[in-house]
Amino acid sequence: MDQEKCTLFSSGLKGAETSFGETAEKWGVKEVIYSFETHKLQRERNVILLSQEELERGDISMELASRMLNRTYYETKKIRKVLQTIFHMINGGHQVFVIGTIQDDKSVKGGTGWAVELAKMFNRPLHVYDQPNKKWFTWKNDWVEDEPTIEYDTFVGSGTRYLSDAGHQAIEDLFARSFKETN
Template identity: 45%
Template sequence: MADPKEYTLFSGGANGAEAFFGEMAEQYGLNEVNFTFDGHSPARTRGLRPLTPEELARKDVSLHYVSNLLHRKFTNAKLMRSVLQTIMYQVDSSHEVFVVGTLREDGTIKGGTGWGAEFAKICNKPLYAFGQVRDGWFSWNHDKGEWDECAEPVIGHRHFCGTGTRFLEENGRKAIEDLFKRTFG
């Protein structure tokens, strides 16, 4: 089994999947970094890493680009922009990304969570998604550009990102719980 003290979860600490990833990290003794910014109120307070306005600006991304990539409209609201910027820090800091949410037919993941998955694809990082509606794990096949059903993954890199929907269902909670149990026993 992996030594949990050598692992760090990078997340945003938001309600739902991110908060539950953090709870599991704390339960198993992993390090935890939750990126936040002024005016944001994350559910998790352990491992908070506030980003300065200058740091956020370094991850500025066109909301038009993100909207087109995810086939939905994102407003130019300061809060939404800052959330997307913190997601980029989560993914950049990790070597592997785990997402819990709703996989859409177009290959994206529903909501702001989808940006984390898309950014992981752009960065060519190992990417796993638990689809709550489909009730199973999928891995992103970078060569084919599509999701493949996969066996239940384990956390294989010491620096990993755990993100996902605010609307965590019971099967999503169990998927996260089992991911930690498989990896850290």
């Protein structure tokens, strides 16, 4: 992979997404951040503010999201906009990397879980670094332990706001494994 031809998609939030963005910047990978008015960002490089019409293209039923993630999402404008923004991230990137917690029901904890479920629905190569287990897993109709690399020109970096040192190191190592021959 030539990192200068790659683009990272995220939403620039604190934690995993900031770490993905900072690491991408170090490696010369282009970064695109999707957001919306009033959304508080940690990183503000190459931000695309989604209009109401663009957000609505990523609209989903809150009932469907709740059912898929085995949790309750209340009908709030902010949560809906966050989920709509995640749609644009997953739609933009071919491969998906997430830092989070894989739960017993095989979903991923928190709002990050929506990125995982969309990646499954869109049939994207999907990789989750499970912070409690300190291991990468790839989705193959079940979670399989793996050590993934970035293999596509467009990819998503998403995850928890509560990034551990091990999670940050996993992101650094992912980029090093993926681009070691070109640097």
